Amino acid sequence: MTCQRVRDIKERQKNGIIEIRVLKKWISKGKKEELCYQFVDAYGDGIEATADVMHIEHFDSIIKLESCYKLSGYIAVGAQTYMATVDHPASLVIGQKARFDPAPELSLPTIYFNFATYDMLKRRIKDTRLLTETKKSDVEITLWPEKTHLIGDNVIPGDIVAITSTMVTEHNGRLQLESTYLTNALINPDVPETIDHVNRLKALPIVEPSTRIEPTTTIAVLKLRSQQNAQNFTWKATIKHIHEDRGWCYVLCLKCSNKLYPKQDNDELTFVCKDDDEITPNFRYCVNATIEDTTGNADTVFFNESMQAIVNISRKDMVTKHAETSNPKIVSPLLKSITGTTRLLHLTLKPDGQIVVNSVSPQQPRRNQQAQQQEHQHFLQQHQLPKQ
CATH class of the missing domain: 2.40.50.140 (Nucleic acid-binding proteins)
Structure with missing residues (x-):
């Protein structure tokens, strides 16, 4: 074969x-x-x-x-x-x-490289790939503590250092590289892209290394919400916007609860599990949205039960009967139609700041308007939401 x-x-x-x-x-x-x-x-x-x-x-x-x-x-x-x-x-x-x-009989490469020039770094800031600089440009590379041993004292001027699997960042308008958990360094690797450069670069003058810039953070950022417990709220709010780019659904294997992956076989869409052959898809909602009232707004997540209570359609029917495509990042027009509607939402504010809608009530119970406003203000203070 x-x-x-x-x-x-x-x-x-x-x-x-x-x-x-x-x-x-x-x-x-x-x-x-x-x-x-x-x-x-x-x-x-x-x-x-x-x-x-x-x-x-x-x-x-x-x-x-x-x-x-x-x-x-x-x-x-x-x-x-x-x-x-x-x-x-x-x-x-x-x-x-x-x-x-x-397959011990196979003779396959022992190194993988995808070389990049300095001009290619800018567009890879959010698309991290294997990077090695081959032009005479000054690029600062930060090797975090677990990777500092990769470049030792045996490296001399003229050597080519191939730094693999780095992340591109930008600081004060300058492009930088940072190590990741897969970063490795090879000195004068025996690959076609480097062999032609070794002798020529050895003749170049010594370049003084640039000053290393240490990353900084604050205690407040590290401890933000780390001591808080989950809090529950009831909030009458309007669904302002659905974040289509974050997807709106996921599919699990009913047998093992693993994620299922879509497979296109001609015109038929099927799902496969990495562990089981005979599977039954379990369709679930996961809709990221922005909700608002007269005092502020917040991003939240509607999971299966809460979203199904709003649209009154199961996730499976939404895919098989109402969706224009199986792509989870293309929202069905029927799902979009809930934008602008107001609901009484029962929320959980998690310690990490995430807001999850647990359930949705069809009607708001009667209660004192002043008490409702006080609850809104308390929610805003806890979650630090911007006032409109």
């Missing part, structure tokens, strides 16, 4: 077997801890893969760093949005169905 190239993998499509070497392994520290891998194929193209960190023992038993495999049974999804380490529009999700067949 002919194997597929990594560069040809596309989100949602039915993909074939790929031949890869496992280059890196790490655990991401974002909103959700995930077990992450970096793969490269025979053509030097790289792709990221993620797995449930709870199954790390299983994957450690079948995946060895620097080893080559024929991989099948994966799911292709969109690229990582935070600290992506490869230049690829897709990434892989691997679960219990993923099959890693050892």
